[in-house]
Amino acid sequence: MRRVAALALVPLVAATACSGGGLPDGLKVAGVVGRQPTVTIPASAPSGKLKVETLRKGKGSAVTDGDLVVADYVGYRWNGGDHRLVASSYEAGRPAVFPYGRLVTGLNKALAGQRPGGRVLAVIPPGQGYGPSGYAPWQIGAGDSMVFVLDVLATYHNGASAQGRPQPQNDAALPQVTAGATPTMKIPSAAPPGRLQVKTIIQGGGPPVQAHQLVVFHDLGQIWRTGKVFESTRARGRPDSALAGAGQMIRGWDRAVVGQRVGSRVLVVIPPKDGYGSKGHAASGIRKNDTLAFVIDVLAAY
Template identity: 85%
Template sequence: MRRVAALAVLPLVAVTACSGGGLPDGLKVAGVVGRQPTVTIPGSSPSGKLKIETLRKGKGSKVTDGDLVVANYVGYRWNGGDHKLVASSYDAGRPAMFPYGRLVTGLNKALEGQRPGGRVLAVVPPNQGYGAGGYAPWQIGAGDSIVFVLDVIATYHNGASAQGQPQPQNDPAMPQVTSGATPTMKIPSTAPPGRLRIRTIVQGSGPPVQAHQLVVFHDLGQIWRTGKVFEDSRGRGRPDSVVAGAGQMIDGWDRAVVGQRVGSRVLVVIPSKDGYGAKGHVASGIKKNDTLAFVIDVLAAY
């Protein structure tokens, strides 16, 4: 839970169809999938209509509702007198996560049915983008269209889970976790450990998670005192993502994930000092000095 509220390797493939004309609104896109594209935007105004063009078809599972989509992308603001690059995952040094079904309308439509390895171009008008309010972080105004070029790397369904070698659970002082794609956790009726406890209960075979990598995960969190579930990514309908070791999660969660191999399932018991401390988290039912228990499936790291 946040403080506030198998990696697919894709080849670099030239996209020959997008280097010439014939694209929506006079746009040109050049370059290979997997590297930052060169986008040429004309000085004229966009049409004001949603335009979507698949520049390269991918392979594998189609993007469907409830997926978390991993993609590299560039985004341009465009109006009749101006166009500017306003966002780029290439500049950030890691791909972005797109929770399909919860994006602006035009971007949802652009990703619908795409597959890993594909590249898609979308010209999103304001009424299917950020609307009259614009989007200040990208300096997008009320009348601006957005041009996206997205290279889809991977998709993660809600049913994704740890894949690896099960490890013994023989410590009676630790919660017991059921096996399978949707684990449950039984907390013992004893006092919780007084320190952070981390156990790998499924050993994955992927690379270890590094601090400041973007991690795709499923997790289940319960309050030791009551057994109440206060965090359930599967219950929300899709995997989640976070930059590990960057303070976006409570300290104990971060410490449990960094260093784990992709594919692993991790059980962690987090004392208050490594969780929400004396303040607790009222909205979640976490009281002062509550101990927490999590089961975390590490699905990918980028």
């Protein structure tokens, strides 16, 4: 299934200055949480050891296994010869998503136990970063360490779900969705509708999702013909994210999510022309001209 990367909407805590006194390896970090920090890296080489320093403690739920972490960050390449900024969510104009537990070892250790509103500095040696292969998109070589400063905006647990007002389900021709944090869906034996169907199951109270916003979501996808589940973020163990309305997801999914309010649960029936069409998706068991049904919980949007 075509997939994406996305983000969450969480208010930032009051900005606080961070100074660089006594930080590892002679580093200095200045600036306020929520804005791009100024990072001063010495001309000397890094120590070659993992160093993690919490510059500001956050509040709320600590990052734990199975979380999707939303954070703004800057990332630097550092070796004995030079250092250079290689990535910045601030310059990109949107925060980034970090699936905790599936990151390079050093980043996993840096984010462990962090809380929203916090800022953390990590100096990551090659052995706990990208290793001997490096990372070409960021021009990181085999011997390069990385320096990250991350401002944690939000964490989303696997148990996150839609929050809002339940809406009546009174169309027997459409799948029925159970209530609760982990919804299921029963597809009727009737023929599927020929057009895209979008029905709100829970009406959220947040702002509407706009095109090209990053969306954090849970979803459940089933094949109308068989009822087979081919997509489940909850079964994978964490929420997912996507850039809505940008062609990163199948067209019916995109069309359904744009305009939905954050906090909503939405039933979507996607005809083949808005799904995988005449090609299908063999790896998921989707044949050509299969109709798909989704339940989507819109958890957040940036």
